[in-house]
Each structure stands twice: as structure tokens, then as C-alpha cells.
Amino acid sequence: MKPSEKQAYLEEYELLKKKGKPFFPYAVMKDSVMALIVVGVIIAMSILLGAEQGPKADPTTTTYVPRPEWYFFFLFEVLRVIKPPELVPLATIGIPTICMVLLLLLPFYDRGPERRPERRPLATTAGILTILAMGYLTYAGAVAGSPTEIDMKVAPQYKAGSEVVAGSGCLACHKLGENGNNGPGPELTHIGARIPRAAILRSIEIGPSIMPSFRELPKEKLNELADFLSSLH
Amino acid sequence: MPKLADLLVPAPLRKTPKPGEAGVPKTPAPQDLKTSPPERPTDLGRFGEKALEAPMESVAWIDQRMAASGFLTGMLFRKVPKGTNWFYTLGSATLFAFIVQAVTGVFLAMFYTPSTTQAYSSIAHINNDVFLGQFVHGMHKWGASVMVILIFLHMGRTFFFGAYKYPRELNWVIGVVLLILTMTMAFTGYLLPFDQRSYWASIVGININGTGPIVGPYLSDFLRAGPEVGATTLSRFYAIHMLLVPGAIIALIGAHLYLVVKLGTTAPPWTKADKPRIAEPTTLLDAGVAGNGYHPNGTGTIAGVQIDGHGGDGTATA
Numbered sequence: 344m345k346p347s348e349k350q351a352y353l354e355e356y357e358l359l360k361k362k363g364k365p366f367f368p369y370a371v372m373k374d375s376v377m378a379l380i381v382v383g384v385i386i387a388m389s390i391l392l393g394a395e396q397g398p399k400a401d402p403t404t405t406t407y408v409p410r411p412e413w414y415f416f417f418l419f420e421v422l423r424v425i426k427p428p429e430l431v432p433l434a435t436i437g438i439p440t441i442c443m444v445l446l447l448l449l450p451f452y453d454r455g456p457e458r459r460p461e462r463r464p465l466a467t468t469a470g471i472l473t474i475l476a477m478g479y480l481t482y483a484g485a486v487a488g489s490p491t492e493i494d495m496k497v498a499p500q501y502k503a504g505s506e507v508v509a510g511s512g513c514l515a516c517h518k519l520g521e522n523g524n525n526g527p528g529p530e531l532t533h534i535g536a537r538i539p540r541a542a543i544l545r546s547i548e549i550g551p552s553i554m555p556s557f558r559e560l561p562k563e564k565l566n567e568l569a570d571f572l573s574s575l576h
Numbered sequence: 577m578p579k580l581a582d583l584l585v586p587a588p589l590r591k592t593p594k595p596g597e598a599g600v601p602k603t604p605a606p607q608d609l610k611t612s613p614p615e616r617p618t619d620l621g622r623f624g625e626k627a628l629e630a631p632m633e634s635v636a637w638i639d640q641r642m643a644a645s646g647f648l649t650g651m652l653f654r655k656v657p658k659g660t661n662w663f664y665t666l667g668s669a670t671l672f673a674f675i676v677q678a679v680t681g682v683f684l685a686m687f688y689t690p691s692t693t694q695a696y697s698s699i700a701h702i703n704n705d706v707f708l709g710q711f712v713h714g715m716h717k718w719g720a721s722v723m724v725i726l727i728f729l730h731m732g733r734t735f736f737f738g739a740y741k742y743p744r745e746l747n748w749v750i751g752v753v754l755l756i757l758t759m760t761m762a763f764t765g766y767l768l769p770f771d772q773r774s775y776w777a778s779i780v781g782i783n784i785n786g787t788g789p790i791v792g793p794y795l796s797d798f799l800r801a802g803p804e805v806g807a808t809t810l811s812r813f814y815a816i817h818m819l820l821v822p823g824a825i826i827a828l829i830g831a832h833l834y835l836v837v838k839l840g841t842t843a844p845p846w847t848k849a850d851k852p853r854i855a856e857p858t859t860l861l862d863a864g865v866a867g868n869g870y871h872p873n874g875t876g877t878i879a880g881v882q883i884d885g886h887g888g889d890g891t892a893t894a
Contacts, residue, residue, distance in 0.1 A: 410776075411781060414759070463738065
């Protein structure tokens, strides 16, 4: 902004202020209504959704699928999407840091005098795209990391078994196609071709070596699980 | 019948309706011209009179020492520009959500123990035994989400309305720091209940920090406070969540609000000021008051000559 534009803005603003109303009570009235809505929403959420505790933190568990709170899903998803190890630092700290610096310094590189969004096409488009990207990443993070879904083609008769795999935390130690961690457990992508169904079922029940036992699962779920895993060729 | 809101504005700041507008007779009604009867002296005695003056005197005593009344009236009765709408309540709504977090957080802190052995059971105690415990815990938990949503909405409004531009650049920078601090609160608070969810989410978060370039490993070491997430991590997160970040947030909210009052809130970018018409007594009065005596920066209390164009009560306002 040139000095003349700054001066023009201040003069225009002074006029707008003269035409305005006192902060108290007019703005205060609106703020108070909004404050009541905010506290009402918080109270309603507290009553309806509660604050149930999960199971106690257990550092030795291997079956828990870690998930962040929803407002960090977008970061979580950036990390999940960018797989090559040499790009991971860029995804986790690089991109958020660059975005934060860009956000912090916004008034120093966007110095034009125009304030109406429809006359700032670049800024407005960038803003809308950022919102869409964060919205999409949050949604994708919420859906993709869901412990009850596996991102792969599963025949309908094995669908139930794949949900047991996802819900039981197998992917914390086993890789399954594009899902899950590679290790410490062996990859499950073609497990059905290597091990017969009965042996799979026995492994799940006993929990060989460091693998925990899943004996407590209902009989029916164990069978679905074994059916699904032995179908993986 | 004047609206309640209009009655709360002090007389010198009130917009006087022009003669001929709705509700205002063109000529003064006859009863207005009569002088009001002199007030009947009330017989309270000396003690009663003193008692009546006491509140005013104590306020005056405080103000003599603080000299805050000028700033407070300036802040309270400063004019907000024409066109101010509901989008402009998002900032104060965020502040209010923060106050809810602060108050509920104080009550939770009365019962919470930040140790790996007792954290989980103290939350269970809050949820199951303490009067309204789960309700307050729920307000704190969901209030965090509400505050995060509101701060993003407030930032979106500021961005699309171009409100970060001259002369409010510094306030935008403070706002972005407040956003980062709010996310830090959300992250550090998440570990405190110490259930599976919070424990593993914090490990993911700390590991994400650890993969960053250069400072990443140091940052995750600092957060973890040891080889693995444990007792020292919990007390470190607790201190950050309870002392460090709230203190910084309160200080920065103070600076943010100071700048809001000092610079004024923006008008929506579509609002245009009509050029002022000259020699209209009512607008002159408005202009005089808004420009001088009640401006929060306190400059020029005698710079403007008050012109009283109403021929009414004849009070000087500067």
C-alpha cells in the first residue's frame, strides 16, 4: 500500500466509524448472544456425548491402532499419503512449517489496498483451496485410518473377516497390501498361499513368539478371520 | 418507545432522531416545555446521605489511583463501524470458549493427578464420583473442539474480509501465534486422561515431530522427556498445558484485544461510507464525540469544539 492509499483507508474508516454505533450495548449484545450459543453448544455436547474413558494406557499393547484427535487428521493424512522415507520429513514438518510461515507473514506479502474478496482473486482462490484441501485431508484422515476398514478389494464373503483384521489391530504389526506396518510381524498380503487355514487359525489362537493371543475373540469371528486370511493368495 | 439498547447509551453519544422521523413529533410536546417539579428532599439524615455516597466515593477513590475511567468509557462506548454484522462475533466467541476452557480446567485440576499411576484413576474418579464431574470433564473435552472450530472461523473471516491489511498486520501475526498455541493446548491436553487413545495419539504426535528436519529429533526428545513416553512426559505435558501455554495465551489475548480497541474493528469490505453532508447539527455532534473525548487513545480531548445543535439540554460533552 502506498502512503496515499493508507491515508485514504484511514479517512474512509473514520467516516465508517462515525456512521457506526457504540460498542456498548450494540456489539456487546450480539457478542453476548453468540457467547450464550457457544456455551449452550458446549453444554449440549457434554451432556449428549459425555467424556467416556477408554481402556487404561498400556505401553505393552500391540493391538491398538493409534489415532489423533480429529483436528489433527489433516496432518495425520499428509503423513499417511506421503510414503517414501526421504519425503517423510518434508510431509511432517516441512509442509506444516511452510504453511505456518506463509500464514504468519501473510500481511507482509499481500500488501494490496483491495479488501473485497471478489476483487482479490488470487487470495480468495488460495483461501478457498486451502479450506478444501484441509477439509478433504481431514475427511480422508477420518475415513482411511478407520480401524474398521481396510483399503483393498475384498470379496463379499470375506468382508466380515477383513473387518475383524482391521478392528483387532493386526495392522499395527503386519503389512497387508497397502495397509498396515511392515513388521515386526510377517507380511500377510499372500499369507493364504504360504500357510494353510488350520495353521493360521492356530497361530491366531496361540500367538506364537511376540504375537499376542487372540483367543478371547468370539469363535465366529475367529473363523471369519481365518477364512479371510486363507483367501489371500 | 425507545429500544432498551438505545437507553443504555450515555446521553452525549446517543444519536438524536431528526425532527419528523418516526416517533419524534415535529414540535416539542407541550408537557416537555414545562419545568419538572423540584425534587422533594428526602429525609435520610446525615448517616443515610453518607451511606448513599459511599459507593460513588469508593469508585472515585479507585479511579483517582488507577485513572482507568477514561480508558474504560473509551473502550466501552467507542464506535464500531457501520455494517458490523454477526461475522464480527467470532473473535469474542473464541475468547468465550477459552474462558470456558479456563474455568472448567481449574475445576478439573482440583481432582486430577499428573502421574502415570494415578492419572487414569483420577479421571475415573472425576467421571464417576465427583459431583457434576463428567459434565465438567465433557465441557472441557468438547469445548476444545468448539474453540478450534471458532478460531479457524474467526481466521477465515479475517482473511476473506481482508482485515489483516494495514493497519492491522501486527494483530494478524498475534492471531496466528494464538492459533498455534491453541493447537499446542489441544495436543498436550490429549495425553492427560492417559487412556489408550490419548497415549497412542501422543506417541504418534511425538514421532511426527521427531521426523522433522534439523530440530525434529530435539523437539521430540524435549516432548518425550526421556527414552519413552512415561511419567516425565506426562508431567511435562501437564506443565505445558496448565502453566506455560495458558499464560502465553492470556498475555497474547491481552495484546490482541488492546490492538482491537486501539485500531478499531474493520467494516465489511463492501460497506462504503457516504461522503458526509456538511452543516447538519446532529452529525456534527456525533462526529465531535466520536473523534475526541471518547476515543480510546485519549488524544485530543480539547481538540474539537463541541457544537450542540439541539437547543435542548445544552450539556457539554468533551
